[in-house]
Amino acid sequence: MKNDFLLFHRPFISDEEIDEIVDTVRSGWLSMGPKTIRFENEFNKYIGAKKSVAVSSWTAAGHLTLDAFGVKAGDEVIVPTMTFPATAEIVCYFGAKPVIVDVDEDTLNISLKEIEKAITPKTKAIIPVHYGGQPCDLDEIHEIAKKHNIKVLEDAAHSLPATYKGKKIGTISDVTCFSFYATKTLSTGEGGMICTNDEELAERCIIMRLHGINRDAWKRYTESGSWYYEVVAPGYKYNFTDLQASLGLPQLKKVDLMWESRRKIAAKYTEALKDLDTIELHTVKPDRESSWHLYPIRLHLEKLTKNRAQIINELRRKNVGVGVHFMPVHQHLYYNETFNLSDKDYPVASAVFPRLMSLPIYPGMTDANVDKVIDVLTDTLNKFKK
Numbered sequence: 001m002k003n004d005f006l007l008f009h010r011p012f013i014s015d016e017e018i019d020e021i022v023d024t025v026r027s028g029w030l031s032m033g034p035k036t037i038r039f040e041n042e043f044n045k046y047i048g049a050k051k052s053v054a055v056s057s058w059t060a061a062g063h064l065t066l067d068a069f070g071v072k073a074g075d076e077v078i079v080p081t082m083t084f085p086a087t088a089e090i091v092c093y094f095g096a097k098p099v100i101v102d103v104d105e106d107t108l109n110i111s112l113k114e115i116e117k118a119i120t121p122k123t124k125a126i127i128p129v130h131y132g133g134q135p136c137d138l139d140e141i142h143e144i145a146k147k148h149n150i151k152v153l154e155d156a157a158h159s160l161p162a163t164y165k166g167k168k169i170g171t172i173s174d175v176t177c178f179s180f181y182a183t184k185t186l187s188t189g190e191g192g193m194i195c196t197n198d199e200e201l202a203e204r205c206i207i208m209r210l211h212g213i214n215r216d217a218w219k220r221y222t223e224s225g226s227w228y229y230e231v232v233a234p235g236y237k238y239n240f241t242d243l244q245a246s247l248g249l250p251q252l253k254k255v256d257l258m259w260e261s262r263r264k265i266a267a268k269y270t271e272a273l274k275d276l277d278t279i280e281l282h283t284v285k286p287d288r289e290s291s292w293h294l295y296p297i298r299l300h301l302e303k304l305t306k307n308r309a310q311i312i313n314e315l316r317r318k319n320v321g322v323g324v325h326f327m328p329v330h331q332h333l334y335y336n337e338t339f340n341l342s343d344k345d346y347p348v349a350s351a352v353f354p355r356l357m358s359l360p361i362y363p364g365m366t367d368a369n370v371d372k373v374i375d376v377l378t379d380t381l382n383k384f385k386k
């Protein structure tokens, strides 16, 4: 990588995380242990949920949640097409059907109208994805869910921290799952968290994250632990580790500071780019606060001489890395062929996708980095303007 290449993302790691990792390695306790429990407790306090359960990824968190919901073969779970495929794949793990629906044009969040249309007697749950960090229409989603007796699992992989009508994401639905993957707003390399107000559900997830061993399995190797344990269900190997918690604990302390930094970058982009007629900016609704995990823009391709791939190549040539979030799930080979899906059933996502790109937005960016993105993007769009 060239030195002056601006990466699309870089985690915000300081000496505190490095010292904590060294401390963990020296302690000899590398897998799940006291630091994992401390991270869970502190995360739970930060969010204000009743219970938080740390696991190996969002995908593991979602899988355990659907297991706790009792999803089984033949059930249906509604998911938006504008997401990372993990949101849909966890439904397939059960032999259940991911019912993939279109999104709203303005926010790219799941469409209420499409949810209503997709509900059948087999529908067990809805997984609204807070695209880019902006919360979905949760009041309306809960109204629909209540009416049809359906569970809600919020995919909050992008939305730490975010609020909806003043309430923190993580406190609102049956379950909210966060991701701590390398590019996320709090990173432990890999990792995830299940936040819930349902203690029984949390209990099931705690057991199932570690082979189905009854409670506090990780303590069996401590001084006070017992060698004896029982397996009460065929669980999974989805536990978090103290090495991950060593990154998570210091990251959690600065989660608001990192958010503030992203918020400022977003404001600067919006101010600098709002009058460019070759792009459209993402809509942010007034009653919610985004985490600003992503800063998506849409190209007005009809006003440009190049397509998105060519524009991304030009930005890269000028040392600016950008991303694309996401290729809609219904276009991925497996989902497309298995469920016989067609672009015409997803008019919004199919039309927006070829125009989408995400600009770099992370706390380690300097003012000069942000200016560089603005200048390079503006020059490139002007150069390719019809």
Ligand SMILES: Cc1ncc(COP(=O)(O)O)c(C=O)c1O
Pocket: 057, 058, 059, 060, 083, 084, 086, 087, 129, 155, 157, 158, 178, 179, 180, 181, 191, 192
């Ligand atoms: C919206 C969304 N959901 C789920 C995931 C999966 O998260 P993880 O990699 O922690 O399993 C991602 C990861 O990129 C995501 O963007």
